[in-house]
Amino acid sequence: MTINSRGTDRLVLDIFIKKEQEGTYFNLPFEVPKNVDRMDIQYSYSRSHIVDLALSSANNEFIGASGSDREHIWICESLSSDGYKAVQVLPGTWNIIAGAYKITSDEVPVRYEITYTYKKRTLLKGDCHVHTTASDGVLTVEELIPTAKSSMLDFICITDHNNYTHNIPLRNTESLTVIPGVEWTLYNGHANILGLEKPIDGQYFVNTSEEAYELLNKARQNGALISINHPFDDGCPWKWGYDSFEFDCMEVWNGIFKHSDMKCISFWHDRLCQGKRIPIIGGSDFHRFSNYAAPGFPTTWVYSMSRGQTDLLNALRQGHCFVTYQPDAxxxxxxxxxxxxxxxxxxxxxxxxxxxxxxxxxxxxxxxxxxxxxxxxxxxxxxxxxxxxxxxxxxxxxxxxxxxxxxxxxxxxxxxxxxxxxxxx
Ligand SMILES: [Zn+2]
Ligand SMILES: [Zn+2]
Structure with a gap:
């Protein structure tokens, strides 16, 4: 493996496919190191032959296939090339699945060049709380994405009330990570459940705090981040106390800064003084445009190890973030x-x-x-x-x-x- 100065490593695999392998598929194992954000695979051979490309991960998960048309593909959690799943590039043994479709001579040399780009601490800005027409917002997911981009945001969490149907078609773009979520909305308070298309089986409606915490625990076991929303809001405050469940984050700034946010910051500060550590985040709670109501008002800035959802949510859990009144701040x-x-x-x-x-x-x-x-x-x-x-x-x-x-x-x-x-x- 060769290492260059741009935080990348390059691995070269040279193989020879023999005529008798024509019409077969075979695995080419290779080792992926730790801490990789993106992996590029390029391959080259004489085009009088036809060699297909597919890929499986360290978990033996099928990642995708591109036939023989493309000589370059890439894998990254925030966005992979077409035909390949956007997944974390986890360390371990991955396999190139080579397909020897047509071999027109005794043997053909094929060179695979694999480039690893490593994660690095990067400041990204986003909005942890936005609604769409999947609940009571006015923009569809498709309309919201360019709006978020025009605010120069790097990520948004789509958090419609009590359903997850909006999450199914979500797809990141090159400059925007779209994190699936749901705003769990009950008469006794609201919480954002972030990071999963479908955090729980069944519906979200419960009547007691015991049922509520059981539901939130289940979602967290499934991998979700749980954030308590606008806990001191005049209309929808949190009424079930704070001692039966440890939230991953607290939304202390909800939309335009208000008295209820000030109360929340004061409550948070008092808890910090008691030794109770909980990271804060902000969310615009965007539903429709009005004075200062837009995605990114406020903005949550995150020191993340990559643009991938996993790193972004981990950085929020770890409190590697701060909140500003708008994206230009x-x-x-x-x-x-x-x-x-x-x-x-x-x-x-x-x-x-x-x-x-x-x-x-x-x-x-x-x-x-x-x-x-x-x-x-x-x-x-x-x-x-x-x-x-x-x-x-x-x-x-x-x-x-x-x-x-x-x-x-x-x-x-x-x-x-x-x-x-x-x-x-
Ligand atoms: Zn709410
Ligand atoms: Zn909301």
Whole structure:
């Protein structure tokens, strides 16, 4: 295998197909390393012969076939070439299934070149909560996708109320990962169940909290991410308490920022102070266009290892994300030693926590908060990038918020809120 400087590896398989193999299929096993985001396979031979291509994965799952027409195919969870499933490129022994359809001489040399592109930490932006005409939204899935792209989003979660029929035809595009979901919508509260076309068998309607948690546990066992939605909403608050089920995430910012979101952030902060760690996300809850109601208002930014759904949802579960009021907004990261926002770091004296902000404007107000409350407040004197370093003390966490003057005559408004970096004391 040869390694180049672009974070890719290249493997070359040279084989000879003999005349007597004509009319047969055979496997060519090859090893896929760990941490691969995308695998490209190119093959070449003299076109006086006909050699077909198909592929199976490390799980022995059939991934696809392309006959002999195409010399290049690729596999990636976010999008594969036509004719091949979009799946994770998991490590292990995969098989090229070679089909020796026509061999016109004693033997034909065939060269397969397999290129692995590795995952790397990338900042992607999206919306964790949007509706379509599959429930009470006004756009179809097909209409929503270009709308999300025009907001420069990298991912959206389609979360129609209490059904999953909208999930069946979902397909990613090159620049947009479309994550299947459902907004589980009961009279006692709403939760998003993300990542599966059909998270549970049967219907979603239950009447008691015991039944509710049984349903959510089942969906999570099946692999779904469970996020509690707008828990302090005036119309549809969460009424079943927080101690019988640990949600993977909490939607603290639902649509245009409101008093109920402020209450939710305050509730979340208090729980963090009690040592209860739960990552926050945002969701536009988009149904129809109106003032500031559009996909990406607010935007959830995710430090993900790839554009694939699995990595995106894992990054949300790990709190490697922050929320901004719209897609064009200041961005940030928190680091401490080799760790980032969402991670837990062992406390030691002398530890520094670094807050980096990009696209800050003059007059922006940055707050750094900990389990002791407000640690630092800075008004930015310039536009551009800003770095703030804090000498860590024995606090349970550090997190940050950014406020900006958006409307004349109104106080500065929340533009960005981060997840914490945690300290293990
Ligand atoms: Zn809802
Ligand atoms: Zn909703």
């Amino acid at each position: 200041p961005i940030m990261d928190i680091t401490c030693n080799q760790s980032h926002m969402g991670d837990a770091v062992a406390y030691e004296p002398g530890l520094s926590v670094i807050f980096n902000y990009t696209s800050v404007k003059t007059g922006d107000i940055i707050k750094i908060l900990s389990s002791s409350g407000l640690e630092k407040e800075i008004t930015s004197a310039t536009s551009g990038n800003l770095t703030v370093e804090i000498k860590a003390e024995q606090k349970k966490f550090y997190r940050t918020e950014l406020y900006r003057n958006l409307l004349p005559g109104f106080p500065p408004m929340l533009c960005m809120i981060s997840n914490p970096i945690y300290l293990n004391l």
